[in-house]
Amino acid sequence: MNKKKYDVIIIGGGIVGVGIARDLSMRGLEVALLERYDLATGATGRSHALLHSGGRYVVKDPVSARECAQENLVLRKIASHIIDNVGGLFIGLDVDPPDYAEKFIKGCKETGVKCDELSVKEAIKMEPNLNKNVQRAFLVNDAHIDPFKLTLLNAIDALDAGAKIMTYHEAIVFITNKKDVMGVRVKDNLKNKLKEFYADIIVVAAGAWNRKILSMVNINIEILPNRGTILVISGRIFNRVINRLRMPSDGDIIVPSYETNLLGTTSVNVSDPDDNSPSIAEIRTLFLEGKKLFSDMSNLRILRAYAGPRPLIGRRGGREAPRTFQVFDHEETLRGLISVAGGKLTTYRLMAEKVSDVVSKKLGIRAPCRTHKEPLPGYYDKRDLERLIRKWNFTKLPIAKILMRWGALASTFLSVSTWKNKLVCYCELVTYPEIKFAIQRTFARTIGDIMRRTRATMGPCQGQNCTYKISSTLYDTIENYHYYFIRDLKSHLRRRWAGMRYILNSHQANQAALQLALFNNLGNFNKILVGNDE
Amino acid sequence: MSETIVDTIIIGIGAAGLLSSIYLARKGQKVLCLFKGLGATAMSSGCFDILGYSYKRSDWLSSFTEGYNDLPSEHPYKILSEGDLHQLDSILKEATVNLGELFDKFLYGNYTKNVLIPTIFGTIKPTAYVQVSMKNAILREDTDMLIIGFRDFYEFNPRLIAHMLKTALKVFDICNIRINYAYLKTQSSTTFPKISLETIVSEIKSILKHKRTDIILFPAIFDSIETVKKIEKELNIHIAELPSTPAYRAGIRLNSFLVNLAEKYGVSLIHADDIKVDLEGRRITRLRVLSHNRILEYKAHNYIIATGDLLGGGLELYTDLISGVAHIKETLLGFEVENVSIENLTKQDFFSRNGHKLSRIGVRINNSARLVDKNGKELVKNAYFVGSIIGGYDYNVEKSGLGVVLVSVWKAVNEIFRGE
Numbered sequence: 001m002n003k004k005k006y007d008v009i010i011i012g013g014g015i016v017g018v019g020i021a022r023d024l025s026m027r028g029l030e031v032a033l034l035e036r037y038d039l040a041t042g043a044t045g046r047s048h049a050l051l052h053s054g055g056r057y058v059v060k061d062p063v064s065a066r067e068c069a070q071e072n073l074v075l076r077k078i079a080s081h082i083i084d085n086v087g088g089l090f091i092g093l094d095v096d097p098p099d100y101a102e103k104f105i106k107g108c109k110e111t112g113v114k115c116d117e118l119s120v121k122e123a124i125k126m127e128p129n130l131n132k133n134v135q136r137a138f139l140v141n142d143a144h145i146d147p148f149k150l151t152l153l154n155a156i157d158a159l160d161a162g163a164k165i166m167t168y169h170e171a172i173v174f175i176t177n178k179k180d181v182m183g184v185r186v187k188d189n190l191k192n193k194l195k196e197f198y199a200d201i202i203v204v205a206a207g208a209w210n211r212k213i214l215s216m217v218n219i220n221i222e223i224l225p226n227r228g229t230i231l232v233i234s235g236r237i238f239n240r241v242i243n244r245l246r247m248p249s250d251g252d253i254i255v256p257s258y259e260t261n262l263l264g265t266t267s268v269n270v271s272d273p274d275d276n277s278p279s280i281a282e283i284r285t286l287f288l289e290g291k292k293l294f295s296d297m298s299n300l301r302i303l304r305a306y307a308g309p310r311p312l313i314g315r316r317g318g319r320e321a322p323r324t325f326q327v328f329d330h331e332e333t334l335r336g337l338i339s340v341a342g343g344k345l346t347t348y349r350l351m352a353e354k355v356s357d358v359v360s361k362k363l364g365i366r367a368p369c370r371t372h373k374e375p376l377p378g379y380y381d382k383r384d385l386e387r388l389i390r391k392w393n394f395t396k397l398p399i400a401k402i403l404m405r406w407g408a409l410a411s412t413f414l415s416v417s418t419w420k421n422k423l424v425c426y427c428e429l430v431t432y433p434e435i436k437f438a439i440q441r442t443f444a445r446t447i448g449d450i451m452r453r454t455r456a457t458m459g460p461c462q463g464q465n466c467t468y469k470i471s472s473t474l475y476d477t478i479e480n481y482h483y484y485f486i487r488d489l490k491s492h493l494r495r496r497w498a499g500m501r502y503i504l505n506s507h508q509a510n511q512a513a514l515q516l517a518l519f520n521n522l523g524n525f526n527k528i529l530v531g532n533d534e
Numbered sequence: 535m536s537e538t539i540v541d542t543i544i545i546g547i548g549a550a551g552l553l554s555s556i557y558l559a560r561k562g563q564k565v566l567c568l569f570k571g572l573g574a575t576a577m578s579s580g581c582f583d584i585l586g587y588s589y590k591r592s593d594w595l596s597s598f599t600e601g602y603n604d605l606p607s608e609h610p611y612k613i614l615s616e617g618d619l620h621q622l623d624s625i626l627k628e629a630t631v632n633l634g635e636l637f638d639k640f641l642y643g644n645y646t647k648n649v650l651i652p653t654i655f656g657t658i659k660p661t662a663y664v665q666v667s668m669k670n671a672i673l674r675e676d677t678d679m680l681i682i683g684f685r686d687f688y689e690f691n692p693r694l695i696a697h698m699l700k701t702a703l704k705v706f707d708i709c710n711i712r713i714n715y716a717y718l719k720t721q722s723s724t725t726f727p728k729i730s731l732e733t734i735v736s737e738i739k740s741i742l743k744h745k746r747t748d749i750i751l752f753p754a755i756f757d758s759i760e761t762v763k764k765i766e767k768e769l770n771i772h773i774a775e776l777p778s779t780p781a782y783r784a785g786i787r788l789n790s791f792l793v794n795l796a797e798k799y800g801v802s803l804i805h806a807d808d809i810k811v812d813l814e815g816r817r818i819t820r821l822r823v824l825s826h827n828r829i830l831e832y833k834a835h836n837y838i839i840a841t842g843d844l845l846g847g848g849l850e851l852y853t854d855l856i857s858g859v860a861h862i863k864e865t866l867l868g869f870e871v872e873n874v875s876i877e878n879l880t881k882q883d884f885f886s887r888n889g890h891k892l893s894r895i896g897v898r899i900n901n902s903a904r905l906v907d908k909n910g911k912e913l914v915k916n917a918y919f920v921g922s923i924i925g926g927y928d929y930n931v932e933k934s935g936l937g938v939v940l941v942s943v944w945k946a947v948n949e950i951f952r953g954e
Contacts (some may be wrong), residue, residue, distance in 0.1 A: 432688075485694075502877065513844040517930055519655075526887055527587060527887065
């Protein structure tokens, strides 16, 4: 049995948990992170991928607005290579409350959120696809940030600083001694094995799952999982983040993300954070609200719908709950147990810093936080782009994509690989060396892991052409993959189908018909249940 | 404006359209085939399924006759054969006997008997006919099979296929087939598409020095069956290709074989960007075709509509996300096929054993392959609907795709001859 004792165990591999792992290991602590699936499989990866300017919360939630505005600037410094600096617009339509604009201007001033008013003509010139009933427009510092990549880069940095990151390790029982927390018993979800890990301090950073995890030691915490649904629209109708100039509500943000636009969100309180299936009603709401910004919604190709649970603190939930975060010290029940919840993707680093301060204090560590000063792995100065492209001697189109995905980390695989021109995913132009790198260096274990790291299977064909190729590479690279290969292949295609089925329309319906025919007619998968399946 | 008059106009260039045109043209009809894209047959596995599964039994059928009674009454097989198994048998018999070039020469098999064949995924499926180049892959008791691929051609991973196949064999309860695998040293990326046959042959020869086998399984990458035969001859060993996904050659090869056959019998193939159908009463009177920026007019006594399902483009699905209703339209004549809630249409699991409503949508026909409404009333007198545009069956479950094509085509063609 593993008797090694860590300083800190973190439960939860979302952006906050991984952020804490990075922070603490940079302060010199020995850290182990446990995640039941892959990194960013909870609310992080199911988020809107929006780097908030803060503008959304200036009227309703000024504390959160201020936090967002500050962290926005910090992330632009340390993670510029994974930020698509598109900028954002707040658009007041004729249906929006006309008095909100003045409140917005006042709120921005008070919270330090930068905003410039534009004329309607300027706004429409910037975004010609906007409906023509625009009344007011403000330019803000919104941007797109890849949540998968943000989490992964934090994890790689933590690894480099000595942390142990264990994906597919699910905490099932806390090991305690009277009133002290000693460690956790863990189930390895891929190998189906039990393990134990020990530490002085345990941090629960599992977001909406905190309640469930803390209930194992009879701690009752008020966190209400709140489902937000997002539609993925193929192609970019807007090149900037579009917000509605009104109190935050459903379907009022559209974020450009790679080759898509993400239209969200909804707000539905759910009892189980794993309840991640978007409902038809939510899709309808998003569609109707989207139509107010872009009238030709019906002719768009929608690729899929996805949803994730916001970890909202308090009993009210929904749009009323604050977007700020809170660190809980559970010393009275169990010494050494800390949890954190609430917050936004944009404020993850600040949350991690605050948690790490509490942990450091408990352990008597004086080292200061450095996460806001040191750039994340793969950082490069965008002025070096041409030089990098020349150095790698690579076809130009995929290189732009590779840089967006990996930044300067790409040099580690592009300079050595022999099959660097082989494309695996034709929709997202993902190359073979990236898949290899994701497996060998960033602990990808399943097709879904590869997807989160490279965007393969996220494009218009939704994994029809590359799913099998990826599993073939996993099969050749990972020793134990054959144990769960069929389970992995099937569950990946099932999840793609679950995201597609309620939005099937026009071309995407033809795509689904082809996918069904390839795997079920030719592959006969619907009649053959092979391996340890179902 | 020119106007062309022929005996029959066929719309669609998949197996349904091409088979119809071949049967008609061979009997001396003047036939025109209009097409827009490549046709869904080019995307198929290249096998010719008749009926591999029914709904009441979970195991595969050794012949379509075993599953016929279990099919629902709205199944095209039931409708076209008027609920009589013997009638279905005789349709299949006549249709296959009358096209020996396809069924005896290009394909290998028998409509009454299913065989099991491994696929590119390493799974196994039942089918009635396979291409001659796949014949040796048909699973037979007591054989040694050797899967050979390229190291860098990871779409076809011999080790993975072997692994899958071993497990699949257990599911099908076949125990004495031995599976082995090997890799060629040549890199596919540098040699595609001009793989040097000499290199392949010599490398396989050196593999065979240490590995004994009866059959070699190979990816379907060769453009013609002759190439496969040539390698077989040089090695003096059986080689078989596996039924495969698009971009491999098997489906494309079946499609081009049918195109060549149709052209041989004098069928004119004309590309159509758009087709407007003139209907008078319950008859199609004229087609106005936009082809290469010209508008052409065509008239015929009979029309065969073989435009396919969602995959081929014969059907279109539009979902109104506000009401959640999916509207399914037939694309040529533009009539509504069905309005159904999207939730209902797609509620099944991706791998559902009983299939999907999405796959079952299609037009309603009667026993002469004419379009009918809910009450069975014929809607168009001189048009026949053949192939996957017909609803009421799910080829993904049944493995019945080209079988339904063949039966509907044969009925339509004979209706046309009867009316002459």
